[in-house]
Amino acid sequence: MDTADRLIESTRELLWERGYVGTSPKAILQRAGAGQGSMYHHFSGKSDLALAAVRRTVEQMRMTADALLSAPGTALERITGYLRRERDVLRGCPVGRLTMDPDIIASPELRAPLDELFDWLRRRLAEVVAEGQSRGEFNAALDPAATAATIAATLQGGYVLARAADSVRPFEQAVTGVLALLASANH
Amino acid sequence: MDTADRLIESTRELLWERGYVGTSPKAILQRAGAGQGSMYHHFSGKSDLALAAVRRTVEQMRMTADALLSAPGTALERITGYLRRERDVLRGCPVGRLTMDPDIIASPELRAPLDELFDWLRRRLAEVVAEGQSRGEFNAALDPAATAATIAATLQGGYVLARAADSVRPFEQAVTGVLALLASANH
DNA sequence: GTCTATAATAAGATAGAC
DNA sequence: GTCTATCTTATTATAGAC
Numbered sequence: 001m002d003t004a005d006r007l008i009e010s011t012r013e014l015l016w017e018r019g020y021v022g023t024s025p026k027a028i029l030q031r032a033g034a035g036q037g038s039m040y041h042h043f044s045g046k047s048d049l050a051l052a053a054v055r056r057t058v059e060q061m062r063m064t065a066d067a068l069l070s071a072p073g074t075a076l077e078r079i080t081g082y083l084r085r086e087r088d089v090l091r092g093c094p095v096g097r098l099t100m101d102p103d104i105i106a107s108p109e110l111r112a113p114l115d116e117l118f119d120w121l122r123r124r125l126a127e128v129v130a131e132g133q134s135r136g137e138f139n140a141a142l143d144p145a146a147t148a149a150t151i152a153a154t155l156q157g158g159y160v161l162a163r164a165a166d167s168v169r170p171f172e173q174a175v176t177g178v179l180a181l182l183a184s185a186n187h
Numbered sequence: 188m189d190t191a192d193r194l195i196e197s198t199r200e201l202l203w204e205r206g207y208v209g210t211s212p213k214a215i216l217q218r219a220g221a222g223q224g225s226m227y228h229h230f231s232g233k234s235d236l237a238l239a240a241v242r243r244t245v246e247q248m249r250m251t252a253d254a255l256l257s258a259p260g261t262a263l264e265r266i267t268g269y270l271r272r273e274r275d276v277l278r279g280c281p282v283g284r285l286t287m288d289p290d291i292i293a294s295p296e297l298r299a300p301l302d303e304l305f306d307w308l309r310r311r312l313a314e315v316v317a318e319g320q321s322r323g324e325f326n327a328a329l330d331p332a333a334t335a336a337t338i339a340a341t342l343q344g345g346y347v348l349a350r351a352a353d354s355v356r357p358f359e360q361a362v363t364g365v366l367a368l369l370a371s372a373n374h
Numbered sequence: 375g376t377c378t379a380t381a382a383t384a385a386g387a388t389a390g391a392c
Numbered sequence: 393g394t395c396t397a398t399c400t401t402a403t404t405a406t407a408g409a410c
Contacts, residue, residue, distance in 0.1 A: 096344075118357070146363040149345075150368065152361070153342075154344055156347040177335070
């Protein structure tokens with residue numbers, strides 16, 4: 001892993017732990033074991049480095065989600081697999097947490113990757129819901145787009161509740177709850 | 188409004204807009220029109236002032252939510268009223284956003300009010316869900332606690348999706364989706 | 375490419391006048 | 393109670409040596 005890569009990886013970790021506002025170039029450099037010169041040689045500054053880090057994180061999240069949602073099985077099984085996949089719940093979502101960062105939201109360039117990821121996720125979930133409806137798994141009256149937004153929101157909100165409680169319990173309850181609602185709507 | 192009050196109100200606004208890490212004492216003082224001396228006379232420092240601000244915000248949120256969830260009407264009507272109440276969605280939840288703040292989560296004292304609010308909210312929602320079940324509005328097989336967690340998570344996650352998209356649309360879809368799931372599970 | 379030195383500005387808190 | 397210095401450390405970036 002070269003220096004630019006180490007800088008990006010350190011930034012990804014720190015953005016996840018402390019967000020954009022809470023992450024200083026100094027902290028990034030210390031974690032990467034690099035000096036100021038390296039960072040300003042490879043990137044124009046903090047925001048440029050953050051952009052590279054965010055893009056990499058978003059790309060990874062998308063691959064993981066797509067693999068789970070495209071796996072074999074019924075629609076409900078695939079949604080369950082996605083919602084119940086192994087997560088470090090109390091660390092929160094590395095992309096979702098950035099939506100609370102004022103400097104990320106104020107920058108169209110930094111916000112764009114988040115927008116694209118969640119837009120893609122909602123579309124993909126809507127496809128899976130629609131497949132479930134055509135197989136008779138879910139109530140045909142449900143709006144796939146709205147249901148997909150609910151599933152994605154349950155996940156993101158589950159992280160919020162879990163971090164407030166310092167416990168994975170509320171996250172697991174929220175996931176259990178939405179899966180039960182989906183399953184009970186199968187007519 | 189005296190100086191201590193103005194400091195608390197300025198802090199509440201800034202915590203909502205920029206979070207704890209992103210809010211400096213200087214910014215608070217400028218917004219409140221006060222000097223350093225005032226702040227350190229009334230509060231021991233940034234975290235003490237933030238604690239007062241968070242407590243006030245939490246108290247207000249709880250009053251608002253309780254009024255809506257205790258209003259007349261069916262369980263579904265009350266949950267709908269709570270989820271669809273007028274909100275400045277793109278500003279996010281003033282309490283939920285703090286769960287992404289590393290310094291808030293690292294401090295048991297600052298995290299406690301968040302924990303208490305969301306714990307209370309889930310319990311209150313669970314009561315309303317249980318009432319709905321006893322009236323035949325919702326499927327009696329649903330777990331009230333899990334369903335309540337899903338409703339609260341949909342709200343918090345809706346903010347995340349909306350801010351990523353810079354649009355209230357995903358929030359509204361998530362709310363519509365969870366209400367449709369609740370209504371379709373009425374057997 | 376990477377390093378250290380330097381610099382201007384801000385964060386967070388203290389001291390002491392009034 | 394409130395104000396204006398003052399202080400220490402961090403932030404973000406630039407300069408120039410190697």
